[in-house]
Amino acid sequence: MEKFQTLTAVAVPLEVANCDTDRIIPARFLKMKRSDGYGKRLFNDVRYDGDGNPRPEFPLNKPAYKGARILVADENFACGSSREAAVYALHDAGFRAVIAPSYGDIFFNNCFKNGVLPIVLPADQVAAIRASLAENPGTQLTVDLENQTVTRGNEVWSFEVDPQRKQCLLEGLDDINLTLQHRGEMADFEAKYRADRPWMG
Template structure:
């Protein structure tokens, strides 16, 4: 998993609310167990029409948002069924951060475990970001994970994150890697436990 500390990038606005995981990545793309190539299926039913042609009114198809690494999403993003393919598709499409006012719990945890940072801001702050980005798509947003801030111009917004998940993202560790990094501490703990048992005997 890649380390995440700071990111300064443009954003793509998706104001839709209650976006479920089947809309993020339709079920027909779930046959793969690899993470690569899923970006083409991201919002597939919204991005293209019945003839397979890109819909010009969909934000991800609009040239002013090309290259954005931050996705602005409406409330309750990632609801519905649990599928790790959803964060995989978002990351494979080039996004490193999703900002919303509320994420579905399972999607939130799946994303953080897979290295996709989700930042929860107040509805008012999110609305301000949407307005800024839609008015000026070249607007740069700075994400500082150690400081837990989202900065746009002179505006600084603070977001909360679980300390353990924050540590894993900053260090680039998944759950297994974190445990392996604790191998020395675990061995020391076990030795101390064995010594106590020996003393009791």
């Protein structure tokens, strides 16, 4: 998993409360392999019209937000079904951080497993950030995970994050790599277990 330490990037606002995972990645695309490019289907049904043409009013289609890597969303972002593909779609489209007042619980947990940092800030702060980004398209934010801050110019917002999840992101450790850090202890346990039970072969 790619390390997450400090990210300075264009941020894009999404003014949709209770944005569910089916809006993020419609169910019909869940048959795809990850290598097929989930990022191309991010927000597919609201981002494109029936002929596959980009809707100019959708934020991700506006030139000023091209290359955005930070999404600033509204409350209860990514609620609904538990599909991990919602995180795949965001990550594969280049997003490494989401800022919102609240999230669907399963999506929130899946973010950490896939190298995306979900930041929780108070609703009034997030609304103010979204408004500023809409007024000044192309504005960059800086997310500093080590210091747990989001910065825009002279403005700084602090956020909380679980210490273990923070360390995993900083070091680029997914669940498997985290477990493998203890391979020595596991090997010692298995050797002792077999020595204590020779009849098990």
